[in-house]
Amino acid sequence: MSILPFQTSRKKRFEALVQPHLEGMYRFAFRLTGQQQDAEDLVQDVVVKLYPRLSELESVDQLRPWLNRVLYRQFVDQLRRRSRQGEHALTDLVDGDGQNDWLDTLDAEDDGPVSKLARAQLGPALDEALSTLAPDQRALLLLHDVDGWRQEDIADVLGIPLGTVKSRLHRLRSALRKRLQRRLEPVSGSERVGK
Known part of the structure; x- marks a missing residue:
């Protein structure tokens, strides 16, 4: 005993x-x-x-x-x-719904129809853009930008130098921004009708 x-x-x-x-x-x-x-x-x-x-x-x-x-x-x-x-x-x-939970927690500044339409378009576009990232890229971006982890902690957990974390975050944000712009604005400026 x-x-x-x-x-x-x-x-x-x-x-x-x-x-x-x-x-x-x-x-x-x-x-x-x-x-x-x-x-x-x-x-x-x-x-x-x-x-x-x-x-x-x-x-x-x-x-x-x-x-x-x-x-x-x-x-x-x-x-x-x-x-x-x-x-x-x-x-x-991941069936595409895996990343929606954190999007649902964001507060809207304005719940007008324009804001609702923008959110309705942004959510699926962001999910699609995030799903195109490699698992380690998606984890890095979400840990820092969504969960609020410090870059030093991410470097320690992932076992990579701090400079690598910073440069990857910069590249990932830039790539994500470009994907979202292409998705949300499919018509280029020269093809728009009237201004």
């Missing part, structure tokens, strides 16, 4: 470390996968893998970035494993 209190103590220590970060891990996993079920599975896989490594968890100074880095690596491993097996990547399964 002496083993049971040790296991209970171990479980409580693990929960105390990981529980405060589960919601953030889920949001990050959802940004990576685009699907609720895939995000839940990804977080569960990470938690199961980390449970035997309690002493390592306890030695980590900044647990949030460390956990997100582990989650990202698990995601990349799953993508590689699925591509080797001939399956579709997790993000290929």
Whole structure:
């Protein structure tokens, strides 16, 4: 019976470390996968893998970035494993509705008909443009611009230099802006009727 209190103590220590970060891990996993079920599975896989490594968890100074880095690596491993097996990547399964949740949380400055029409056009165009990005590009853009992560934290989690994060964000925003402009303004200035 002496083993049971040790296991209970171990479980409580693990929960105390990981529980405060589960919601953030889920949001990050959802940004990576685009699907609720895939995000839940990804977080569960990470938690199961980390449970035997309690002493390592306890030695980590900044647990949030460390956990997100582990989650990202698990995601990349799953993508590689699925591509080797001939399956579709997790993000290929996004049906277009996966990115709508955060768009619905944005407040409108004006709920007039023009504003409603603009939002009705922008939502699908933005979803389409985001779906054309590679998973790592979409995650980078959403982590920074939607979730508000600092560039330093993104660099740490993704394991890339800070300068690379900055340049990729700049290129991604520029490419996204051009795609949205092409989608929302299909007629060039010279082809417009009357001004």
